Amino acid sequence: MLQVNQIRADFDQACIGLKKRNLENPEDLLRQVLLLDDQRKKIQMDRDNFQAESNNMAREIGQLMRTGKKDEAEKIKEKTASLKSKVKLLEEEYNEVENTLTQLLYTIPNIPHHSVKPGNSAEDNEEVLQHGSLPVLDHKHKLPHWDLIKKYDIVDFELGAKITGAGFPVYKGKGAKLQRGLINFFLEEAEKAGYEEVQPPILINEESGYATGQLPDKEGQMYLAAEDGLYLIPTAEVPITNMYRNELLSAAELPKKNVGYTPCFRREAGSWGAHVRGLNRLHQFDKVEIVQITHPEHSYQTLDTMSLHVQGLLQKLGLPFRVLRLCGGDMGFTAALTYDLEVFSAAQERWLEVSSVSNFETYQSNRLKLRFKNESKKTLLAHTLNGSALALPRIIAALLENNQSEKGIRMPEVLLPYLGFEWIS
RNA sequence: AGAGGAGUGGCAGAGUGGUCGAUUGCGGCGGUCUUGAAAACCGUUGAACCGCGAGGUUCCGGGGGUUCGAAUCCCUCCUCCUCUGCCA
Structure with a gap:
């Protein structure tokens, strides 16, 4: 707050x-x-x-x-x-x-950074850069990913629906391996960039929910284990940032950099519509999240660094992407500045959001009581930042659609050591 | 899950009703000595809120209570340790 x-x-x-x-x-x-x-x-x-x-x-x-x-x-x-x-x-x-x-x-959201423009919706977001040319698929090989996963039998929605319900797919065979490979790739890239890996709990208590701002306004978005009063995490941001709740750090300890892979759970109440077929929107999905706790003077520089890290991942995967600076009306409640990264999905001919990188300034740390002692021994609130690096399902959707051909689907070069196969066919 | 024990400042560890926000040690910071460093010695060293300031209030795992007065007594919750049980 x-x-x-x-x-x-x-x-x-x-x-x-x-x-x-x-x-x-x-x-x-x-x-x-x-x-x-x-x-x-x-x-x-x-x-x-x-x-x-x-x-x-x-x-x-x-x-x-x-x-x-x-x-x-x-x-x-x-x-x-x-x-x-x-x-x-x-x-x-x-x-x-x-x-x-x-x-x-x-009830009061964070004050947007001065570079944030006013606006009402996603329409008003500002494109800051676009990278890579948009692939043009020939008519014969332009299947949307929901057809491709059926064709190659790598993700099974009906099976997941039997076990749990809609939006809980089962990844099978090379589909499962692709997930595992991507997770490892993302984790290792983050580690190379200096992030320490953590495996946090994926259920959180109420206090944690309040501290990062999911509560009180977004409880409808989270699954609740009512018996124990615990919520399933909608993102690893919650447990990882809460590691630093009630901490008083020294300036020398900053920045804190953590990366974690977790499944994420979102009820997505009321947000199902025409554009949510296949892997576009799920109740459970996998995500690798990067989090930084920084000195207030460096947080915007850090935000750029984090955005560049995510861009690097997308480049290595060979996916065309664009970066948006969100307008005031589209930005999350707790963020001061957010960049969304979207990949182009060639068969759907749509941009899909795969990452959201935000600086929360002191909005979260105020609730977290996350402070540090600066050079002159003064106690100040630290800045918190986080970003997806990356969310898996839409990456998979774009990889499948963009790389399809008559021989099957070719996996990007960087993933080969993680996968043990080159083609899904 | 049952029985027992314990939670005190960055860490270790005293303190069982009355100047205790808390002895002491380590660590940190500043200084003396030294060409420099180490050692030694001296000093200093928790946080939040209110106040221009002097100063005041609160905090000894969390919450509640008893009392003129609580780190210290009572209730309750949480966490950790040991033993027993159960289990991936």
Whole structure:
């Protein structure tokens, strides 16, 4: 969530930023935040004063008891009663105001970076670069991937539906091997780039969900193991970033770089439509995620580095891609700046999002209480960033479609050591 | 899952109702000495919030309670260790 101090320091900028997200009247919202914060401070001051008085009396009583002056001690004891009830009352008031303030802050999204343009939807996203020429398939070999996977029997949706339901495919034979190969390829590329591999839990508790911003607004998007109050992760971002919850790091430890492979689970409630056939959208899918915790001064440079890392993967796989800078209306709630990377899927003749790389600045770290001590020993919130590197199903879709020919589907050169086969045929 | 034990500052580890935010050691930082370094010695060293400041409040796993006063007593939850059981 936003820091109150940040809002106070630059009220106008905050409003301008939030307007890019099409917030109706950020001025009123933010003014209310400041008002509640003022109230909070005032109550705290009163409470602290009464508490200090009460503490002094307790100390006095201690002195008197030790010197055996019980009568005097008793007299003072009587006086503490009214103080105590005042403190208690103010305590309750404080909690109430603070709670209201927190709830309000939960409803306010992150302030977009100054480079983010206003906009309403994906239509308004800005293409920052495009790489590779779009493959043109001849008519005979222009099957969409959902036909190809049937033809070569490498992904089975009906089987998955039998076991679980729609959107939970079974990968078979070379399909399964392709998944495993891609995961290893992605993990090793990340390792070469200095990321430490982790295998986090794929169920998370409520606290973790709040810290990275999936809760309270996106619980409908996650599967819940109700018996234990645990959610299945929608992305490895949640467990990996939460490794650093309540941590106070030294500047020398930054940046923290982690990569992790996990399955991801999304209910995708209400988002099924014409464009979600085959591997385009699933309830369970595999993803390799990169996460960095950085010094605030370096986070945007890091964002570029992460974007370049993902671009490198796509180049090595020989997939044409483009990079979009998301507009205010399309960007996630918690992000300050997001680049989406999309590959071109030659049979569908569509761009498919395969990665989303974001800088959250202090929006997550504020909830995480993820801080570091800077060069002058001051405690500051760190910046958090993450990106998919990469999400598998759409990569597979594009690889299958773009590389089809009469001989079958040819696997990219870089994957051969990971696969042990060159053709799916 | 059952029985027992334990959770204290970056780490180790004292403290069982009254100046305890906490003895001490290690580590860190600063200094003395040294050509430099090590050793030795001296000093310093937790966090959050409020306040212009002086200063104040809170925090000894989390939450709640008893008391004028809680790291210390009570309740509850969590985590870890040991033993027993079960199991991939």
